[in-house]
Amino acid sequence: MDLELLEANSPLTTKNVVTDRTISQEALTVPSLWWAKEQFDPFGGRLITNWIAYPKERRIDLVVNRQLWSLLNYMDRYRFVNKFGTVARDYQYNLRVFDRQQKCLAIYSCNFNTNPNQCEIHFEPSGRTGLQVDPLNEGNF
Numbered sequence: 001m002d003l004e005l006l007e008a009n010s011p012l013t014t015k016n017v018v019t020d021r022t023i024s025q026e027a028l029t030v031p032s033l034w035w036a037k038e039q040f041d042p043f044g045g046r047l048i049t050n051w052i053a054y055p056k057e058r059r060i061d062l063v064v065n066r067q068l069w070s071l072l073n074y075m076d077r078y079r080f081v082n083k084f085g086t087v088a089r090d091y092q093y094n095l096r097v098f099d100r101q102q103k104c105l106a107i108y109s110c111n112f113n114t115n116p117n118q119c120e121i122h123f124e125p126s127g128r129t130g131l132q133v134d135p136l137n138e139g140n141f
Contacts, residue, residue, distance in 0.1 A: 018053040031060060031091040033084075040083040042076060043068050049100065058093045058112075060084075066099040074123075081106045081121050089119060 018031065031053050041047045043065075050063045062084060072080065081097060085108025088095040095108040103124070110119040 016054070016056055018055065019051065031088065031093055033060070033087065036084060036087045040080065040087075042072070042080065047080070053093065060088045060091075060093050060095050062095065062097045064097055064099060064105065066101070066103075069099065069105060077106065077123065078121065081108050081123075084108070085110075085119065085121065089117060 033051055033053075037045060037048050037051075047064050047068045048062055049065055051060060052063075053060045069077070081095070084097075085095045088108060089110050092112055094110060096104055097106040098104055105124050107122045108119060109122070110117045
């Protein structure tokens with residue numbers, strides 16, 4: 001992910017990317033995430049700080065506010081990634097979720113060569129979620 005492309009003075013016209021600042025005068029900008037951001041952000045538009053899509057790679061990177069992300073439990077995170085992943089899938093894109101430090105928090109990836117598409121969600125391997133097992137107490141219920 002190239003955060004420099006998200007800066008206000010970045011010359012997006014020289015890059016083959018789409019961001020929340022990319023607006024087509026002739027047709028719908030693809031992929032279009034503006035409506036999804038309004039509908040699916042559980043913090044009223046404050047969780048997603050920006051997004052960037054790479055049409056050649058068929059990938060969308062969401063940038064989220066890490067403090068607000070940490071307030072979500074496992075099911076809330078799953079719901080959020082699944083909803084945005086479904087939007088990305090409809091455009092034949094995969095989705096990654098990052099914080100501003102470029103740490104990958106989640107991935108929604110699909111195999112578009114299958115019918116129906118086979119998609120998976122993966123969360124950061126080192127992140128603590130609400131459904132992790134403590135290996136020291138694994139057998140003690």
